[in-house]
Amino acid sequence: KNEVEQSPQNLTAQEGEFITINCSYSVGISALHWLQQHPGGGIVSLFMLSSGKKKHGRLIATINIQEKHSSLHITASHPRDSAVYICAVATNKLIFGTGTLLAVQP
Amino acid sequence: DAGVIQSPRHEVTEMGQEVTLRCKPISGHNSLFWYRQTMMRGLELLIYFNNNVPIDDSGMPEDRFSAKMPNASFSTLKIQPSEPRDSAVYFCASSLQSVDQPQHFGDGTRLSIL
Numbered sequence: 001k002n003e004v005e006q007s008p009q010n011l012t013a014q015e016g017e018f019i020t021i022n023c024s025y026s027v028g029i030s031a032l033h034w035l036q037q038h039p040g041g042g043i044v045s046l047f048m049l050s051s052g053k054k055k056h057g058r059l060i061a062t063i064n065i066q067e068k069h070s071s072l073h074i075t076a077s078h079p080r081d082s083a084v085y086i087c088a089v090a091t092n093k094l095i096f097g098t099g100t101l102l103a104v105q106p
Numbered sequence: 107d108a109g110v111i112q113s114p115r116h117e118v119t120e121m122g123q124e125v126t127l128r129c130k131p132i133s134g135h136n137s138l139f140w141y142r143q144t145m146m147r148g149l150e151l152l153i154y155f156n157n158n159v160p161i162d163d164s165g166m167p168e169d170r171f172s173a174k175m176p177n178a179s180f181s182t183l184k185i186q187p188s189e190p191r192d193s194a195v196y197f198c199a200s201s202l203q204s205v206d207q208p209q210h211f212g213d214g215t216r217l218s219i220l
Contacts, residue, residue: 031206043197043211086149090205093162096149
């Protein structure tokens, strides 16, 4: 079993829909990262959090340390949100989930 | 404000050749990370440095891979000899300090070993 599991693996949504991507982990962590990778390949750090909730524009990330679970929400989704979203947990190093491929259709 | 700079962007070479990938982290960042991304295995941490010292190299696949950070503004990842299974995108990232700080990624080097 992977130490970091993401779901779903693939997600197709219509423009405007509310989207949730989930990340569960089985190890003790000091922080959790959400990353975005666009089709061109570049990787951008969206959030780093160790408790509670963070919001940036239409993106919201939450973490429940007791449940070992984090969610990434996208409100009012747009085709430009189409990308791979990757969860990574920080132990003494970073351990990555396999990513969620999101396609938002106009 | 320059981000993490990697070179080359693309490299195609024949099996058995030495390959050197280069990375310049963001000025003032104390941690530098080398990652490899493949379709089969996703993103994997190869090695990371803190204050130019290798902290964790458990992800380095084998002795053919080596990484150095001679100073705070430069790091190299070397593969010698290269093999077709080394074909991947190699990312370098830096952060202010350690793995629980936001990381800034370079654009990656797409490596193809023929």
